[in-house]
Amino acid sequence: MKKKRVSIKDIAAQLNISITTVSFILNGKSKEVGISTALTEKVLKHVEETGYKPNLLAKSLRTGKTKIICLLIENIADPFFATVAGYVEELFNQRGYKIIFGSTKNQAAKTRELIDLFRDRHVDGFIIAPSEKLEADITNLLNESIPLVLFDRYYKEIETDRVTTDNYEGAYNAVKLLIDQDYRNIALITIDSEQTQMHDRLLGYEKAISEYGLKPYTVKMNYQKVEQTAVEEITQLLTQNPDIDALFFGTNYLTLKGLQAIEELNLSVPGDIGVISFDDHDVFKLLKPNITAVAQPIAKMSEEMVNLLLEQIDVTKAERTKRQVVVPSTMHVRDSSIKKINHNA
Amino acid sequence: MKKKRVSIKDIAAQLNISITTVSFILNGKSKEVGISTALTEKVLKHVEETGYKPNLLAKSLRTGKTKIICLLIENIADPFFATVAGYVEELFNQRGYKIIFGSTKNQAAKTRELIDLFRDRHVDGFIIAPSEKLEADITNLLNESIPLVLFDRYYKEIETDRVTTDNYEGAYNAVKLLIDQDYRNIALITIDSEQTQMHDRLLGYEKAISEYGLKPYTVKMNYQKVEQTAVEEITQLLTQNPDIDALFFGTNYLTLKGLQAIEELNLSVPGDIGVISFDDHDVFKLLKPNITAVAQPIAKMSEEMVNLLLEQIDVTKAERTKRQVVVPSTMHVRDSSIKKINHNA
DNA sequence: ATATGTCACTAAATCGATGTAGTAAATAAA
DNA sequence: TTTATTTACTACATCGATTTAGTGACATAT
Numbered sequence A, B: 001m002k003k004k005r006v007s008i009k010d011i012a013a014q015l016n017i018s019i020t021t022v023s024f025i026l027n028g029k030s031k032e033v034g035i036s037t038a039l040t041e042k043v044l045k046h047v048e049e050t051g052y053k054p055n056l057l058a059k060s061l062r063t064g065k066t067k068i069i070c071l072l073i074e075n076i077a078d079p080f081f082a083t084v085a086g087y088v089e090e091l092f093n094q095r096g097y098k099i100i101f102g103s104t105k106n107q108a109a110k111t112r113e114l115i116d117l118f119r120d121r122h123v124d125g126f127i128i129a130p131s132e133k134l135e136a137d138i139t140n141l142l143n144e145s146i147p148l149v150l151f152d153r154y155y156k157e158i159e160t161d162r163v164t165t166d167n168y169e170g171a172y173n174a175v176k177l178l179i180d181q182d183y184r185n186i187a188l189i190t191i192d193s194e195q196t197q198m199h200d201r202l203l204g205y206e207k208a209i210s211e212y213g214l215k216p217y218t219v220k221m222n223y224q225k226v227e228q229t230a231v232e233e234i235t236q237l238l239t240q241n242p243d244i245d246a247l248f249f250g251t252n253y254l255t256l257k258g259l260q261a262i263e264e265l266n267l268s269v270p271g272d273i274g275v276i277s278f279d280d281h282d283v284f285k286l287l288k289p290n291i292t293a294v295a296q297p298i299a300k301m302s303e304e305m306v307n308l309l310l311e312q313i314d315v316t317k318a319e320r321t322k323r324q325v326v327v328p329s330t331m332h333v334r335d336s337s338i339k340k341i342n343h344n345a
Numbered sequence C: 001a002t003a004t005g006t007c008a009c010t011a012a013a014t015c016g017a018t019g020t021a022g023t024a025a026a027t028a029a030a
Numbered sequence D: 001t002t003t004a005t006t007t008a009c010t011a012c013a014t015c016g017a018t019t020t021a022g023t024g025a026c027a028t029a030t
Helices: A008-015 A019-026 A037-050 A056-063 A079-094 A108-120 A135-143 A167-180 A196-211 A223-240 A252-264 A298-314 A340-344 B008-015 B019-026 B037-050 B056-063 B079-094 B108-120 B135-143 B167-180 B196-211 B223-240 B252-264 B298-314 B340-344
Strands: A068-073 A098-103 A125-128 A148-151 A161-165 A186-191 A217-221 A246-249 A274-278 A292-295 A324-327 A330-332 B068-073 B098-103 B125-128 B148-151 B161-165 B186-191 B217-221 B246-249 B274-278 B292-295 B324-327 B330-332
Touching (some): A008 A019, A008 A037, A019 A037, A056 B108, A068 A079, A068 A108, A079 A098, A098 A108, A098 B098, A108 A125, A108 A135, A125 A298, A135 A148, A148 A298, A161 A167, A161 A196, A161 A298, A167 A186, A167 A246, A167 A292, A186 A196, A186 A223, A217 A223, A223 A252, A246 A252, A252 A274, A298 A324, B008 B037, B019 B037, B068 B108, B079 B098, B079 B298, B108 B125, B108 B135, B135 B148, B148 B298, B161 B298, B167 B196, B167 B246, B167 B274, B167 B292, B167 B330, B186 B196, B186 B223, B186 B252, B223 B252, B246 B252, B252 B274, B298 B324
Parallel strands (some): A068 A098, A068 A125, A148 A161, A161 A324, A186 A217, A274 A292, B068 B125, B125 B148, B186 B217, B186 B246, B274 B292
Antiparallel strands (some): A292 A330, B292 B330
């Protein structure tokens, strides 16, 4: 019952020819090395019949190529990252690569494990949304000349290929939009992270706030504890600061938590509280009211990442200059979460 | 700059001992094969210093073990599957396995590709939510004695380990709940699939409908086209059959589409239309009204899957009887999507 | 007749591990 | 003293591919 997997050696033996010949034929080198059409066809036919599939483990050991790309994201369940994953997978599939995902949970240890795991298995390249404290690991990859693209966030002190959104601008515009709608006490709900994307969003928020001489309210919560404590923290913020009239959320999952808090407090959006989210979410247009969001151009970002990585893989030797791509965010304005002016009118 | 990865051979050469010795030491066999403590420590120290990491590709080629499990699900972006993925990953990590995900998009060709890809790389086992037309591939895995657990759906004609929800019962109860709430023209919105999970949900629906002598309305839509056409199809159903007063959705993503259709038609839930979803969704409790759902006990299912697979991996030789686990679903009743009786009262 | 060139293949080294079957030296048993 | 046993290692085949450097047979050139 249990069939042993047939190897190239078996094929060669069955046809009474050398392993080398079979290998050449299977790799389409018949012409190049001068193997007769007759034999080529015979081998191909036999391979077809036996259903022989080369052992890619062995192949990779020999060649050092796996035709696999590793994509490390925060969480496969997060709609932003899931969408990126979808695009990147599709694009790489088109180029003959398989793609493998890993959820880092934004934890350095977990990311490190995944990097090691896949590096040991010789993936041909990495696309990573790095957690904090991963500088050393990233540097290692760079030193080993493993193709690498960072996205969403990066390290200022390490020069890598990377693709990010203009987080500063996006956040600034979001807060400005709230201000334009006459909101004056705007809090930023974000996570306690020094990662560039969150830092830039914070800076964008602060810029807009200070530009209009408003008072900043900032809540930074622990990423790992969002699921447990976010609703409560936001509830506290709102009860302790009844003057707050708008919330700008640093990420879409925080927005969902915030909406729950608002709901539980029996406050209304946008009348009592204006809401804008950084990062869009499928359900934002379904919720009542629907939620305005700063959206990242995910399709475009994905394309850029894929191109950067393929460039690195294809460049044989010559030193290639690292490239940084920054794409602008777009505002998905859905009035019903922020129409204070019309509301009051 | 570009460091060559150090191999066991390098380690052996540097210490002037044999490769075998190094291998034994690294695999903790010092005692067993009688290698002196002095040498053992010396090697371990040197390995530590050089930062040598064994090449798992080579190791796997030799041993046929990878300590990797492959989980194939419909779509990493789907909340049901994403949650399963999260649990399964966690459980396997605890047991020293890494887990690799693949999105099948419920397409046989894509699933086949993924199975082949990972089988070639000798993953130690598969957990699969199989698409249709995959019987031959599953049978192959079975013949090759590759550890395998199916979940969510299965093939009646193939005996495998599997874990599923009681879809029939769940659907029956959902429809019955609508009937109890005085809804009388209840449509089933499902996908055009003969897969067991969808088939059983259909049967459960039909059972309840016929038990009360009601008229069935069933819309089956193409899974691949849900994103494009679902809203329109549901809109049509509702406009062409104004007597319909409740919708039972076969999956949570269909529910989201249905709610969009209902919204666009300016109908209200639960007054005009009662709604129950098969499979829960994080946002169902956020939506207004919040949506009642038949929930699968994902944590428990995940545990069962992991246990079944580990059993297979651990069983050395003796024929093990395949096991089928069916877990009951639970109803997450959220009155506001179905409270017709109270509403009219 | 000898050298040169093609043609159609093949032997064997290699990738980096594991693990079986040994060996040489020291010690114990007869 | 000879044999058996133990101790502390090591040589080498192996997993299943790729790839370099040949080889033998035949044709053509000089």
